[in-house]
Amino acid sequence: MTAQILDGRAVSAAILERVQREVAEFVGSHGRVPVLATVLVGDDPASHTYVRMKASRCAKVGMRSQRIELDETISTETLVNKIRELSDDPEVDGILLQHPVPGHIDERAAFEAIAPSKDVDGVTRTSFATMAFDEGGFRSATPGGIMALLDAYDVPLSGKHAVVVGRSPILGKPVGMLLLTRDATVTYCHSRTVGLADLVAQADVLVAAVGRPELIRGEWIKPGAVVVDAGYAGNKGDVEYAAAAERASLITPVPGGVGPMTIATLLAQTIKAAREHESAGHLGT
Amino acid sequence: MTAQILDGRAVSAAILERVQREVAEFVGSHGRVPVLATVLVGDDPASHTYVRMKASRCAKVGMRSQRIELDETISTETLVNKIRELSDDPEVDGILLQHPVPGHIDERAAFEAIAPSKDVDGVTRTSFATMAFDEGGFRSATPGGIMALLDAYDVPLSGKHAVVVGRSPILGKPVGMLLLTRDATVTYCHSRTVGLADLVAQADVLVAAVGRPELIRGEWIKPGAVVVDAGYAGNKGDVEYAAAAERASLITPVPGGVGPMTIATLLAQTIKAAREHESAGHLGT
Structure with a gap:
């Protein structure tokens, strides 16, 4: 295997340590x-x-x-x-x-x-649009976690071809929009896509988000690609892991990749919401 | 030239006739x-x-x-x-x-x-999300017009590769989302895209929406593709028209393609809004 691991456990642990410090400060203030x-x-x-x-x-x-x-x-x-x-x-x-x-x-x-001011899991229409329009606001937790994981490894996105397999309202669609705001060229594939293998083979960054075990064959992966597997069903991801890891430069394990990043994003957004509530004086105390 | 024209003037005239009848009925009721x-x-x-x-x-x-x-x-x-x-x-x-x-x-x-109930031009965050999530509601006028034009010519979309060049909040982004809800595989290209020609060459349906005259060369077009040109600057579209028309099966003229569809969509959505206001009893009269 040649790919380095995108270690969601380690990155999320670092985020949660930061959140813990921020919570302590918040309680103090x-x-x-x-x-x-x-x-x-x-x-x-x-x-x-x-x-x-x-x-x-x-x-x-x-x-x-x-x-x-x-x-x-x-x-x-x-x-x-x-x-x-x-x-x-x-x-x-x-x-x-x-x-x-x-x-x-x-x-x-x-x-x-x-x-919308409490939508720390990023599921409302407002949050979807603010992600798409790069206006700040809360991110859907898994897409937000995926972006934080890519950034932790300084994965370049501008001008890269990102292929998202899946188009659900809280995973596939928003992660594609977030990648687009970072100047990636973005392709959405899904169950009706014809020629999935050829499209996956173009991906510099692949995000698999369908929940169909090993739908994506290792041999489809472009050598050197970054592979993010957000699928999880029957203890397996959407990507045929061992074969993909032979070709990718970076790959998320399943479990231990995207999953821990989702919770870390949720909690990071909760402390952010709490601070915004205080500064907006919403609590009136 | 081999391409048939996607005649926005004719299609929009038919829509406006229908709107006129609907308005007369509305006034009567x-x-x-x-x-x-x-x-x-x-x-x-x-x-x-x-x-x-x-x-x-x-x-x-x-x-x-x-x-x-x-x-x-x-x-x-x-x-x-x-x-x-x-x-x-x-x-x-x-x-x-x-x-x-x-x-x-x-x-x-x-x-x-x-x-949102009066957003007949489809510019709010709510309208963007309802387009993306296929929940009805109002469409951004130009994307809505493009979809109506494609449908008037029975252009198949499911499983087709649609390439959108441009990513503005009221044109590129929503038209890509509307194509995705119709089961197209959708690629977003933009100013930072590397290898635009190769991506355009994959398009079964091309939507150009950047406003850079003749950015897209005719020789890039896949033979038989459907070409929709929503760009308009310096009296020219985003696509090199004559050369593209040699290869495309259907193509919008500029002007007379997308432009008239935009206004038709706006007015069709206004009578729809008026009816919804009446049935919601918003007017209280």
Whole structure:
């Protein structure tokens, strides 16, 4: 294997250390602990695990998580109202709605109930547009984590061809927009793409984000490419790892690549939200 | 020349006839005329011409345009307040802020003062995200017009490689997102792109949207490609027309291609907004 590892565990640990220091400063200045509200609907075991991990990381960096667990059968309206309450609650700095919600719920309506100033997971329409237009604001957590990981390794993006495989609203679409703001030429591929292998072979930077194990064959990878694998299903990524690592210059392991960066981004954005709430005087105290 | 013309004049005329019928029905049902407010800042002659053309087309289809002309020197705050007034005015159905505004004004702040329900020119963050997420809502006028023109000629998009040259917030970025929702594989190219000729040569559908006359050489065009030229500067498009028309299967003339589709989309969205205001009971009459 020739590729160097894009070590999401190490980079995220460094980010979380910085967040921990920032939280301590925040508590010293403002006399309160930043709060991330996590909203979980239903009993999906994987979702429960994710929310537990996020709560545990919150505690480690000195923030408080407020866990809201709602029954599988609740209506869109009840969920929207609950999230609006959190949006209006001066004690809440950030809101995370664990994705996916049960099929009968209008997920977009639920996302849009999150106040943009508390959208630390970057799921609202406003956050998507501010990412696309390079206007600051919060990033979708996984795309934001991917950009931070690339930057930690000084991966050049300007003028490079970035190929994104996947086009979901909180992963594929925003990561492509973030790469475009950094002057990459960006190609979006997906399930209807004809000639995927030839397009992947053009990628200087490949972001795989579909959740189909080993869809992307190692032999497709351009020699020297940077490979970011955000897929995770059946304990495997979207990229055939061993063969890809023979050709890539840098590659994320799965797990230990993108995953830890997602949580680090979420928490970094939560302390940012808390500071912005204080400076906007939203808390009125 | 082998290419057939994508005749924006003919297609837009058909759309405007439909809009005219819809306006007549609307007036019959609701006893009032739909109103498009146009906001123009400063003395740019081209912008004045565009606004006059839009007002004249409004009149032709039976809608009223309310023209607001503001001094070159006004502040962002004054402009934002004026647009908010229009957003709150129950007599206004749609709002168009003529682009570009003078350099000292925060154009994004002005765009965001437009209520999403009146954003018939599709410039707000909300409209951008609803285009990207295929959620209905209003389209940026030129991208919406391009899609309507492609559909009028039954151009297949699913699985095709669409290359967009340009990445502005109201043209390049949204048209790429609209093509992606139609299952095209989409590549965004721009001023920092390396190897533009090779990327253009892959396009089954090419959308040129940069405003650099004849940047795209005819010899780059893939034989049989569909070429949409949304550029217009110095009386020329972004594509070297005669040479491109030798290779393309369908091509927009400049002028007479994309331009008329933009106005048609704007007016089609204004009558749509008027109907939605009535059914939402926003007018309270």
